[in-house]
Amino acid sequence: MATYKEIKGVGFQNFSSDPGNPINGQVWYNTTSSTLKVAEVTLTSSWATGGSLSGGARYNPVGAGTQTAAIAMGGSPGGPSSAVEEYNGSSWTAGTNLPTGKNNIAGAGIQTSSILFGSGSSLEWNGSAWTSGGNLAVSAYYNGGAGTQTASLNFGGLAPGGVSNTTEEYNGTSWTGGGNMGTARRNMGTAGTQTAGLGFGGFPTSGYSNATEEYNGTAWTGGGNLNYPLALSGGCGTQTAALKIGGNPDQSARCELYDGSSWTNTANLNDARGQMASAGTQAAGLAAGGNPATTDTEEFIELDQQLQR
Numbered sequence: 001m002a003t004y005k006e007i008k009g010v011g012f013q014n015f016s017s018d019p020g021n022p023i024n025g026q027v028w029y030n031t032t033s034s035t036l037k038v039a040e041v042t043l044t045s046s047w048a049t050g051g052s053l054s055g056g057a058r059y060n061p062v063g064a065g066t067q068t069a070a071i072a073m074g075g076s077p078g079g080p081s082s083a084v085e086e087y088n089g090s091s092w093t094a095g096t097n098l099p100t101g102k103n104n105i106a107g108a109g110i111q112t113s114s115i116l117f118g119s120g121s122s123l124e125w126n127g128s129a130w131t132s133g134g135n136l137a138v139s140a141y142y143n144g145g146a147g148t149q150t151a152s153l154n155f156g157g158l159a160p161g162g163v164s165n166t167t168e169e170y171n172g173t174s175w176t177g178g179g180n181m182g183t184a185r186r187n188m189g190t191a192g193t194q195t196a197g198l199g200f201g202g203f204p205t206s207g208y209s210n211a212t213e214e215y216n217g218t219a220w221t222g223g224g225n226l227n228y229p230l231a232l233s234g235g236c237g238t239q240t241a242a243l244k245i246g247g248n249p250d251q252s253a254r255c256e257l258y259d260g261s262s263w264t265n266t267a268n269l270n271d272a273r274g275q276m277a278s279a280g281t282q283a284a285g286l287a288a289g290g291n292p293a294t295t296d297t298e299e300f301i302e303l304d305q306q307l308q309r
Contacts, residue, residue: 012036045267047255050286050297051091055083059291062107062116062145063234063277067284067299069111071095071125072277074102077293084125086111087288092297098123099130106145106190108152115149115170118142118157122170124149134174140164142186144202147194153178153215155199158186163205167215169194179219185209189235191242191258198223198239198258201230201247208249212258214239224262228254234278234287241282243300248274251292255300257282271296 012027019028022039029036053072061075061083068089075081080101085092098116105118112127120139124131140157143164147153150172157164163186167178181199188202195217202209208231212223226244233247240260246252246269253272256263273290280286285300 045300045302047267047270047287047298047300049270050089050288050299051087052295052297053085053289054092054295055085055094057293057295058083058289059273059275059293060103061277061289062102062105063236063279063286063288064107064109064114065111065279067280067286070277070279070286070288071111071114072288073107073114073116073125074098074105075277075289076103079103087286087297092288096125096128096130104141106143106154106157108145108147109149113149115152117145117152117154117170122175134170136168136175137177138164138166138168140166140186142203144188144190144199146190146192146197151194153192153194153197155181155197155215156185156188156202163203167220178217179215181213181220182222183209183211183213185211187231189230189233189244189247191235191237192239196239198235198242200235200242200244200258201226201233203231212263223260224258226263227256227265228252230254230274232274232291234276234285236278236280236285237282243280243282243285245269245278245285245287245300246273246276246290251290257302266302267300269298271298 058075061072070087080103082098084095114125122133140159143157152170155167163184165181165184185202192198197215200212208229210226210229230247234245242258253268276290283302288297
């Protein structure tokens with residue numbers, strides 16, 4: 001087995017007591033306690049700049065996939081956009097355009113198998129072409145979405161009769177009704193799957209919400225509240241490990257982490273905004289575009305790890 005000196009090129013020092021002000025990451029041997037020690041290393045979560053959207057500044061695109069294999073679909077401004085872009089972890093390239101421009105709706109899936117849904121209809125992407133999917137029973141936009149192309153979850157939104165609390169589930173062919181949300185809302189942040197969905201923040205009938213709801217495939221129950229009431233935020237991850245990204249009011253940079261019961265603040269976006277495409281996991285999230293209209297992409301790296309002394 002290789003020694004520390006062989007690996008690092010230098011040996012560690014012996015001390016009869018711990019150094020009073022050790023360098024971050026310093027290793028030493030305490031001869032009094034016969035203990036090998038290392039100075040505490042603290043790495044904080046952060047957002048790093050990624051490749052800019054190639055199709056121009058826009059907000060309201062729908063995101064899906066992972067940090068290194070994402071897709072951004074539709075959006076604004078200038079009316080509903082048909083633009084589609086794919087991300088490889090460093091740059092965006094143009095994909096096959098939507099057959100018709102879309103904005104203010106939801107989506108789910110991965111880069112090679114995605115679905116857009118809202119305003120009564122859905123579109124499916126198989127990695128090479130777009131086709132029509134099943135029609136929704138409720139024609140709402142500003143809705144929330146989670147899951148995969150063949151197991152999607154649609155909830156909330158703004159319907160002709162007002163803010164909605166309805167839920168629909170997709171099986172790859174047709175939509176069927178699920179359990180209603182506890183509070184009717186639109187423009188939520190979302191995460192999770194069809195049987196373990198998450199909706200947070202948003203606009204209820206008035207003002208901004210900080211409420212979180214969790215779906216178990218049948219019914220919605222209340223979760224931990226966000227630290228700040230927000231709408232139009234991005235979201236990614238799972239029901240028990242979610243990331244909330246930015247939002248409104250005032251194009252916020254605030255981000256929060258969810259552990260299945262409570263939210264904690266984490267590193268802020270470098271570029272404050274709402275209405276962005278979001279994708280990935282809690283530990284490796286992605287935010288692209290947003291309002292104010294931008295081409296900026298940021299990648300989240302969760303590094304809240306410590307080596308104790």
